[in-house]
Amino acid sequence: MGKNLRTRGFILAACWLLFVTSMSVQASTVNVKIGLLTEKVLTPPALSNLDPVLTDEGIQGAVLGVKDNNTTGRFTGHHYDLKHIEVSVGGDVVAAFKTLLSEGYQYLVVDVQAPTFSRLSMVAKKSNALLFNVSASDGALRNSECSGNAFHIIPSDEMRADALAQFMLKKRWKKWFLVKGTDKKDVDFAKAIKRSAKRFGMKLVEEKTWKFDHDARRTAQAEIPVFTQGSDYDVLVVADVKGLFGEYLLMNTWLPRPVIGTQGLVPRAWHRTHERWGAVQMQNRFYEQAGRWMSDVDYASWLAVRSVGEAVTRAKSVDVLDVKKFMLSDDFSLAGFKGVKLTFRHWNQQLRQPVLLATPRSIVSVMPHKEFLHPRTYLDTLGYDAPESNCHF
Amino acid sequence: MSKVYIALLLAAFSTSIFADKLYITLEKDNALAVVDGETGKLLKTVPLGQRPRGIAFSKDQSMLYVAASDDDTIQILDAETLKVVGELPSGEDPELFKIHPNGRLLYVSNEDDNIVTVIDLQTKTALTEIAVGVEPEGIAISRDGKWVVNTSETTNMVHWIDPLEQSIKDNTLVDPRPRAAEFSVDNKQLFVTSEIAGSLSRIDVATKQITGKLHFKVAGVDKELIQPVGVLAHPNNKLLFVALGPANRVAVVDSQAMKVLEYLLVGQRVWNLAFSPDLTRLYTTNGVSNDISIIDVDDLKVTKSIRVGHYPWGIAVK
Known part of the structure; x- marks a missing residue:
């Protein structure tokens, strides 16, 4: 040791x-x-x-x-x-x-x-x-x-994903295109995103995995527009926890769409x-x-x-x-x-x-908004609530 | 000629003897708004230092002191001309301050340094610094001048300072994020608001123990939004007014029973409070809605709201 x-x-x-x-x-x-x-x-x-x-x-x-x-x-x-x-x-x-x-x-x-x-x-x-x-x-x-x-x-990932979903619900940006990496953390975050989408009535119109078979640095302009072509959607949700490709999605998508998730608009503790x-x-x-x-x-x-x-x-x-x-x-x-x-x-x-929704240089919103009602406290609209929990001490 | 006649008539039938003026610091405008208390008219706005917050008159009311937090100073204004005539060595990031009844000592909390600075107003020098808890905020001084108290927001305590020795004699643990403190007019009790707990504590000055506590509840308002900040005691030793921050209400409290008598709807994020000199009106600064509210103290009714500028914070009345 x-x-x-x-x-x-x-x-x-x-x-x-x-x-x-x-x-x-x-x-x-x-x-x-x-x-x-x-x-x-x-x-x-x-x-x-x-x-x-x-x-x-x-x-x-x-x-x-x-x-x-x-x-x-x-x-x-x-x-x-x-x-x-x-x-x-x-x-x-x-x-x-x-x-x-x-x-x-x-x-x-x-x-x-x-x-x-x-x-x-x-x-x-x-x-x-x-x-x-x-x-x-x-x-x-x-x-x-x-x-x-x-x-x-x-x-938790679920609290963060719920914060994003609540804000998207408020914006009525309900059609999501999910792009995830191959790392276990990316898969877990994508799972949390899908859970939140279901909870708050979002529609996952497409889900793709970025497989790292391109050098994103050189080919971002060429690869990402093609990669994000297809279905129409409101926001591109990215699950790239380590930050290996997510930043390249911004402003490179086929359609002019905002990016949220692990890059773009990000749910943060601070x-x-x-x-x-x-x-x-x-x-x-x-x-x-x-x-x-x-x-x-x-x-x-x-x-x-x-x-x-x-x-x-x-x-x-x-x-x-x-x-x-x-x-x-x-x-x-x-x-x-x-x-x-x-x-x-x-x-x-x-x-x-509360979870902060931030872009690199500003706070966009602090979630949850009090309009998301809950019998105990509106803070419990984020993450696993008591009835959903399978934790037994 | 007729104008003079009307003015005379108005003077004769006016119920209020005092024509008071309100001086309000505008945190985001770096300015001072001057408002006529009776008519509610914004008279003028004059420039101040950066991020002005705490404000108070000197004992003889000839000077006006303003904490310019981001300039790390307390500005001295001539109360007549409203021109800056000097500065006080307040230490870093001054926010709230109070002047001792002796008219000579000023106590200011320096939030970033965990100290309270004591300033001699005659010599304009800092006499001493008193180490207190983390993020000192509210200051209150008993009317008999025997106690100065300071609240620390992260330590969650009331520190009892003896102004003869400028040292802490006792500490009282209160609910989370204590903000403002106010002594009862008979100096026997201290009232402290706790922003995060949504509560008001009553502390016995003799024993320094909490003798009563009140949790505010407003129908239809999430309990998380009920964040008591400013507190003001009516000289009748019965009524207490408490600003409830983002709950957008002022609570009228029976200070002996520790019961809320009424909640008055005012502007958004109500912060600090002041009476008119004749006690007929209560003024509130509302940080988010950029206005002040005027409350009729006898009827307990909100009568006016006046737009004054960005982030009205502190208020002094003359």
């Missing part, structure tokens, strides 16, 4: 804030240990070198969350520590996870692939540790493979142009710390750390069972700069939250 692990201690130092002499400091301080586990994956080939590859994605979000928790902790007598372990490509994530558990870390922010997440939640069951999923959007983790130890902070509901402050604080904009995974990591902080503060306990109980109670609510309080769904422990 040794060389696969790189432990970073800098965070611990960064998390202590300077005390001002006038501060009223609690006499005794209780420590809360939060672990962050990152599984590295091979970086997909980039279409362009426009966006830098992030080496600290998720870490910066968690660091800011711990900083915020510690600012509050000064008044409540809690101190939050963060330990980060990064497992390189093909490394033993379970071993790293067990290391954190053996060191007493019971709150674990986890940025790993979906199959790894399932394995970790099996391990966590034996020790009551809580996992916070900040990157895997797979529906299965929230259904058949769900675990009572896992909280899902990042929106976006750098989001500035309503106090989000500007968050954007500024993050940028100042990280020197770059906050990503979806950073936002989810921040929320994960904050939800632990919020539950510890209000439940007045650092015990993992008390904290979990509080997080699932009606008293729990998290402020996440989206204009509504964020809470957990009891049936699969997914964080309820």
